[in-house]
Amino acid sequence: MRRRFPKLFAALSSAFILSNLSVGTAHAIELVPTVEDAILHNPEFREQVKAHQGVQADLRGAEGGWLPKIDLGAGIGQEKITTKTADTDLTRKEAAVTVSQNLFEGFATQSEITRQQARLDSAGYSAQAKANEIALSMVEAYVNLLKEQELLRLAQQSHETHQRILDQIIQRNQAGVGNSVEVDQAKARLSLASSNLIAERNNYRDTLAxxxxxxxxxxDSDLVKPTFSYKFPEKLEDAVNTALIEHPAMRSANADIATVRYQYDVAESAFYPRVDVDVKQTWDENINGIEGKSENFQAMLRVSYNLFNGGKDDANLDKVAASVHQAAEVRNTTRRQIIENMHYAWNAEKYIRDQLEFMQKHKDLTLATLQGYRKQFSLGRRSLLDLLNTEDEYISAQRALVSSQHDHLIAEYRILNGMGLLLNALNIKVDYALAENDYKEE
Known part of the structure; x- marks a missing residue:
């Protein structure tokens, strides 16, 4: 049956590929819910959220430095003491409760809390940057799938057109009007159209993957082509300035610098004295060979000050100082990358937009030429080669226009991503890893 009806099977195969997005639900798929779904279920974004939650725990741990420490101790065992005058062998029992409150440790607690807050904000901005990255990937995949659907339709249309021309040429040849060379020529173009259709099916499958x-x-349904209505800044410089302020990757890099600067303050605390209040109550029995119970209560203000630590504290301070400069260089690299990406996206949008006007004119004029050639060919005033070349030129013009239209749409979204505003423009809220502070002055 396949051999008897090759055209039917080819048409059914193409129809299946073009309509497979309609299988399942009757509701069409829109861009914004798809992007939001992609972000929430992406393992890389979920990893960033878990990292943010881990830093939250570190912050709670640092805040515990403000609170007192309570220790409970108890013990029982045999104590044997031998002296010149007597020997004792008693069961020693002891219990103690100690409450310690740090009053001063060189501002280490305050600096550590601030450091962990900066780490938390950096993790939040990193999660937002990852969400923006995933959103752009989903937008590109979504728009490219729309593009490949349209290109596949055009490839199928081209195949059908060349098949129709071949049928006409065969009929003309059988009527004694044409010649066998025209039949071979039409068959060759049909073979090329068939090859292009197969290649386009492969491109479509790759885009679907x-x-x-x-x-x-x-x-599981048809994709709705999105409409873009965001108004960009008038100048590239304005877009770049917005990106350097708003992009979450830049904000994360600034927060990293703040993190290591506060870590430097933590390292400096080793050069200050430490002041603690210790309150201790003990309940002992048979201690140090003295039979009987005894209780002891202490309330002590203790000061300790390390005078020499083998140079470890100085080395640690130098290490942290180098980390500050390292974080600054990472921020500088991030800044250059953001500027570079903005230039790429801005230039792509501008030049593709300029091309679209000429591509549309080329398509319209080619269509007008094709329509004229079809009439002239039916009257015998145009050769088959002229008609086939014009048909191919029209298909190429359509393909170029479709590709550029979708590439221009992607370029617009890339500008939003470059400025760090893609999620805001799509009205998608990522409330799973928020940052409280902005460190743009770092």
Missing amino acids: RFERVLGRMP
Whole structure:
């Protein structure tokens, strides 16, 4: 049956590929819910959220430095004491409760809390940066799938057009109007159109696989083409300035600098004295060979000050100082990357937009030429080669226009991502890893 109806099977195969997104639910898929779904279920983003939660625990631990420490101790055992005058062998029992409150340790507690807060903010900004990255990947996969659907439709249309032309040429040849060379020529173009259709099916499948990788599942319905209405700054410099302020990757780098600066303050605390209040109550029995119970209460203000630690504290301070400069260089690298990405996205959007006007004119004029050639060919005033070349040129013009339209849409979203505003523009809230402070002055 396949051999008897090759055209039917080819048409059914293409129809299945073009319509497989309609299988399942009757509801169309829109961009914003798809992007939000991709972010929430992406393992890389979830990893960033868990990292943020881990730093939250570190912050709670640092805040515990403000609170007193309570220790309970108890013991029982045999104590044997031998002296010149007597020997004792008693069961020793002891119990104690100690409450310690640090009053001063060189501002270490305050600095550590501030450091952990900066780490927490950095983790929050990193999660937001990852969310922006995933959002852009999903947007690209979504728009590219729309593009490949349209290109596949055009490839199928081209195949059908060349098949129709071949049928006409065969009929003309059988009627004694044409010749066998025209039949071979039409068959050759049909073979090329068939090859292009197969290649386009492969491109579509690859794009579908990319979509599945980003979203985590295949689309189960038709995709709705998004409309872009965000107004960009008038100048590239304004967009770059916005990116350097708003982009979460830049904010995370600034928070990292603040983190190591506060870590330097923590390291400096080793050069200060430590002041603690210790309150201790003991309940003992048979202690030091003295039979009987005894109780002891102490309330002590203790001061300790390390005078020499083998140079370890100085070395640690130098290490942290180097880390501050290292974090600053990482921030500088991030800054350059953000500027570079903004230039790429801005230039792509501008030049593709300029091209679209000419591509649309090329398509319209080619269509007008094609329509004229079709009439002239039916009257015998145009050769088959002229008609086939114009058909191919029109298909190429359509493909170029479709590709550029979708590439321009992606470039617009890339600008939003470059400025760090993609999630805001899509009205997607990532409230799982928030940052409290901005460290742009670091």
